[in-house]
Amino acid sequence: MRKLINAPADVVSDALRGLAAAHPSLRVDAASGTVRRADAPRPGKVGLVSGGGSGHEPLHAGFVGHGMLDAACAGEVFTSPVPDQIIAATMAVHGGAGVLLVVKNYTGDILNFRMAAELAEDEDIEVATVVVDDDVAVEDSTFTAGRRGTGATLFVEKIAGALAEEGADLGAVAAAAREVNERSRSFGVALSPCTVPASGEPTFELGPDEMELGIGIHGEPGRERVKAGTAAEIVDASLSAIDADMPVAGAELLVLVNGMGGTPLIEQYVAYAEAARWLEGHGASVVRPLVGPFVTSLEMAGCMVSVCRLTPELTRLWDAPVQTPALRWGR
Amino acid sequence: MRKLINAPADVVSDALRGLAAAHPSLRVDAASGTVRRADAPRPGKVGLVSGGGSGHEPLHAGFVGHGMLDAACAGEVFTSPVPDQIIAATMAVHGGAGVLLVVKNYTGDILNFRMAAELAEDEDIEVATVVVDDDVAVEDSTFTAGRRGTGATLFVEKIAGALAEEGADLGAVAAAAREVNERSRSFGVALSPCTVPASGEPTFELGPDEMELGIGIHGEPGRERVKAGTAAEIVDASLSAIDADMPVAGAELLVLVNGMGGTPLIEQYVAYAEAARWLEGHGASVVRPLVGPFVTSLEMAGCMVSVCRLTPELTRLWDAPVQTPALRWGR
Numbered sequence: 094m095r096k097l098i099n100a101p102a103d104v105v106s107d108a109l110r111g112l113a114a115a116h117p118s119l120r121v122d123a124a125s126g127t128v129r130r131a132d133a134p135r136p137g138k139v140g141l142v143s144g145g146g147s148g149h150e151p152l153h154a155g156f157v158g159h160g161m162l163d164a165a166c167a168g169e170v171f172t173s174p175v176p177d178q179i180i181a182a183t184m185a186v187h188g189g190a191g192v193l194l195v196v197k198n199y200t201g202d203i204l205n206f207r208m209a210a211e212l213a214e215d216e217d218i219e220v221a222t223v224v225v226d227d228d229v230a231v232e233d234s235t236f237t238a239g240r241r242g243t244g245a246t247l248f249v250e251k252i253a254g255a256l257a258e259e260g261a262d263l264g265a266v267a268a269a270a271r272e273v274n275e276r277s278r279s280f281g282v283a284l285s286p287c288t289v290p291a292s293g294e295p296t297f298e299l300g301p302d303e304m305e306l307g308i309g310i311h312g313e314p315g316r317e318r319v320k321a322g323t324a325a326e327i328v329d330a331s332l333s334a335i336d337a338d339m340p341v342a343g344a345e346l347l348v349l350v351n352g353m354g355g356t357p358l359i360e361q362y363v364a365y366a367e368a369a370r371w372l373e374g375h376g377a378s379v380v381r382p383l384v385g386p387f388v389t390s391l392e393m394a395g396c397m398v399s400v401c402r403l404t405p406e407l408t409r410l411w412d413a414p415v416q417t418p419a420l421r422w423g424r
Numbered sequence: 425m426r427k428l429i430n431a432p433a434d435v436v437s438d439a440l441r442g443l444a445a446a447h448p449s450l451r452v453d454a455a456s457g458t459v460r461r462a463d464a465p466r467p468g469k470v471g472l473v474s475g476g477g478s479g480h481e482p483l484h485a486g487f488v489g490h491g492m493l494d495a496a497c498a499g500e501v502f503t504s505p506v507p508d509q510i511i512a513a514t515m516a517v518h519g520g521a522g523v524l525l526v527v528k529n530y531t532g533d534i535l536n537f538r539m540a541a542e543l544a545e546d547e548d549i550e551v552a553t554v555v556v557d558d559d560v561a562v563e564d565s566t567f568t569a570g571r572r573g574t575g576a577t578l579f580v581e582k583i584a585g586a587l588a589e590e591g592a593d594l595g596a597v598a599a600a601a602r603e604v605n606e607r608s609r610s611f612g613v614a615l616s617p618c619t620v621p622a623s624g625e626p627t628f629e630l631g632p633d634e635m636e637l638g639i640g641i642h643g644e645p646g647r648e649r650v651k652a653g654t655a656a657e658i659v660d661a662s663l664s665a666i667d668a669d670m671p672v673a674g675a676e677l678l679v680l681v682n683g684m685g686g687t688p689l690i691e692q693y694v695a696y697a698e699a700a701r702w703l704e705g706h707g708a709s710v711v712r713p714l715v716g717p718f719v720t721s722l723e724m725a726g727c728m729v730s731v732c733r734l735t736p737e738l739t740r741l742w743d744a745p746v747q748t749p750a751l752r753w754g755r
Contacts, residue, residue: 095615095635097691097727099654104694107655111681111693114700115713150689170690284426304426323430324438350442357685357722358481359501360428362442363435369445382446386717391688392725396428421752 101290105147105167112154116418119157125181126174128154129164133186139257139266140164140186143195143250144179145202146171148289148391149310152246155419161254162195162417170289170391171311173201179209183218191219191263193270195250197242198226221267225249227279227399229338230307230316241309244351244388244399245277248411251420255413269410273401278339280331281397283308284321285355287390306330310353310390310397324360328367331398332375339402342376347383347401347411354389356396361385364396372400381411387419432621436478436498443485447749450488456512457505459485460495464517470588470597471495471517474526474581475510476533477502479620479722480641483577486750492585493526493748501620501722502642504532510540514549522550522594524601526581528573529557552598556580558610558730560669561638561647572640575682575719575730576608579742582751586744600741604732609670611662612728614639615652616686618721637661641684641721641728655691659698662729663706670733673707678714678732678742685720687727692716695727703731712742718750 098104106123113121121128127144134140143153144166153165163186166174183192192213196206206222213220227245234241253270261269283305286295289312296312299305304322307315322330335341350365352358365384372379380403388397403411414423429435437454444452452459458475465471474484475497484496494517497505514523523544527537537553544551558576565572584601592600614636617626620643627643630636635653638646653661666672681696683689696715703710711734719728734742745754 095630095632095652095725097615097655097658097687097725098694099656099698104690107697108690108693111695111697111700111715114710115693115696115715147690148688150693155689284428299426301426321426324428325430327428354688355686355723355725356428357479357720358486358717359435359439359478359722362439362446362481363430364428364442365446366438366442367430369442379445384442384446386689389688391690392686394426394428394686394723 096290098290104290105169109167126167126178127164127182128157129182129185130157133163134188136188137190138188138260139190139263140188140192141195141254141257142182142186142192144168144174145197146173149389151419152388156250156417158417160258160413160415161250161420170291173199173205176205176208176212179206180212183209183213184216187218191221193253193263193266194220194222195270196222196224197246198224198239199237199241219263221263223249223267223270223274225274227274227277228309229278229334230280234309234313243281243310244279244349244397245274245401247349247387248277248347248401249273251415252407252410255410273407277399277401278335279397279399280334281308281395282306282327282331283353283393283395285394286312287393308395310388312390312393324363325367328364328371328398332368332371335398335400336375341372341400344377344402345380346372346377347381347403348379349383349387349399351388351397351399352386353393353395353397354386355392355394361396368398380408427621429621435621436500440498457498457509458495458513459488460513460516461488464494465519467519468521469519469591470521470594471519471523472526472585472588473513473517473523475499475505476528477504480720482750483719487581487748489748491589491744491746492581492751501622504530504536507536507539507543510537511543514540514544515547518549522552524584524594524597525551525553526601527553527555528577529555529570530568550594552594554580554598554601554605556605558605558608559640560609560665561611565640565644574612574641575610575680575728576605576732578680578718579608579678579732580604582746583738583741586741604738608730608732609666610728610730611665612639612726613637613658613662614684614724614726616725617643618724639726641719643721643724655694656698659695659702659729663699663702666731667706672703672731675708675733676711677703677708678712678734679710680714680718680730682719682728682730683717684724684726684728685717686723686725692727699729711739
């Protein structure tokens with residue numbers, strides 16, 4: 094697959110340059126690979142910092158703004174940001190009330206955010222960390238000890254961000270973030286691999302009639318390679334895996350049908366139609382739907398389904414105003 | 425490429441089912457393939473109706489809502505909606521002040537919207553039509569007499585929609601729509617073909633080191649097949665073609681860097697960085713940027729650049745509140 098880039102080594106810095114030019118509400122430091130809200134730090138507000146490898150856009154920089162993240166750190170493609178980036182972002186948004194680090198559960202990310210948290214404490218910045226590990230597909234992977242962090246990262250960042258915006262303290266914001274993670278599950282299916290620019294080779298090979306169930310967001314292996322199925326079969330495999338891990342019957346759900354980057358929106362809506370039907374048939378109520386490419390894997394074709402068992406308070410926080418490049422509603 | 429669908433014949437109706445389930449603000453009539461605002465018709469408001477072949481999502485149904493379209497008609501993939509759909513949508517949103525039909529310049533669309541306009545007049549509904557033909561790449565194509573309608577359709581629908589929302593009459597709304605079209609130009613580049621589900625074959629073949637300059641949104645041929653270039657070269661080719669047709673020096677521009685469906689967002693931002701630099705270097709000022717997959721061609725990889733020479737009034741209307749699935753800002 095041909096890429097719309099200048100050179101593999103420049104993809105992340107070029108994209109950050111584009112992000113800065115397109116979104117005056119953001120402050121982009123291309124040198125450190127960090128993106129923050131123009132109005133950060135806000136005195137007395139808990140800061141929210143996340144980040145991870147690039148290639149998952151709009152995650153995370155597209156979620157920086159009112160009601161969501163204060164800053165995001167962009168690593169190289171599919172590579173954790175380094176501790177220097179994370180501590181720079183943390184210090185840039187610290188408003189005196191501490192900083193919550195939202196970390197997807199990948200070995201490199203865990204390590205580097207932990208080092209950054211230690212550096213922050215040396216600077217007398219109170220830091221809490223929440224690890225997102227919502228993917229039910231595999232228990233360990235080539236990138237992970239334990240479950241991977243995927244689509245629910247958006248839920249955690251949105252809901253914790255809303256609570257921080259309201260002035261809650263670090264303990265409360267961290268507790269809400271953990272609650273969202275515990276109540277969320279995801280499962281992804283790949284219909285094609287993706288190609289990391291620096292390698293130029295697809296992350297894996299799929300036959301023309303194959304799909305990979307339980308894929309991660311880096312092209313790492315999933316649960317099983319099977320004969321390619323219909324949208325209904327793909328959604329059934331995804332939601333059955335989720336339901337086996339966290340029953341959905343009787344729940345009020347936030348549901349994300351997420352395009353992986355190379356699947357057109359028309360197909361994402363086909364998948365959402367099947368997800369809505371499946372969940373209704375299994376006694377769940379979808380009260381907050383979201384469809385679109387929010388947590389991607391470069392140009393991988395396929396989709397991921399993420400669900401969160403809402404509570405009235407989590408629903409209220411989900412509905413709270415958000416103004417970011419990729420997610421915006423309310424006032 | 426594997427597709428996330430059930431059956432080729434069901435793609436559009438399945439996607440409409442998903443759209444209805446995901447967006448309670450819309451009323452979707454899957455039988456007639458029409459989507460309208462839940463609050464339409466609004467007495468005294470000019471209705472805005474558009475539509476076209478499916479496969480370009482979020483265009484058009486994703487632009488139905490406050491401040492933009494009142495209704496959209498979804499044809500089969502890359503196939504014009506039929507007159508029955510268009511007249512059904514027109515009658516559903518007619519609030520007594522007439523209806524503006526926004527039509528992309530493709531032979532089938534022109535014919536079918538014209539027939540629908542005649543049917544509307546038989547029903548004593550005043551109708552005006554604006555044809556969007558912003559693509560500078562080719563003068564005629566396999567789908568078109570004259571220039572093709574592409575990315576500027578979004579500009580026309582947003583700005584005319586804002587004026588209609590303010591209560592302007594049909595003549596004024598139609599005049600604004602035509603003004604936007606006249607002040608807008610687009611140029612697209614494909615890095616891959618796309619595959620219409622019903623055919624199962626790519627719309628064209630590209631070698632691994634080739635790209636197609638001046639592509640349309642149906643995989644129809646462009647200007648020229650050349651050796652694949654960098655993002656900077658692709659943007660230079662696009663903006664040079666636009667600038668040769670409508671000089672941008674001294675203009676205040678609305679600029680869309682539009683992903684074609686299969687190109688990840690990180691690459692769209694790389695392209696936007698180059699577009700911003702090119703335009704600044706050529707004496708234009710980008711006052712309203714937009715980056716994302718808004719007018720797509722299934723899973724085609726590549727991008728389209730669209731520009732509109734704004735006036736203070738057009739800028740005001742662009743900034744007016746809009747609340748649709750795919751475009752939302754303001755109150």
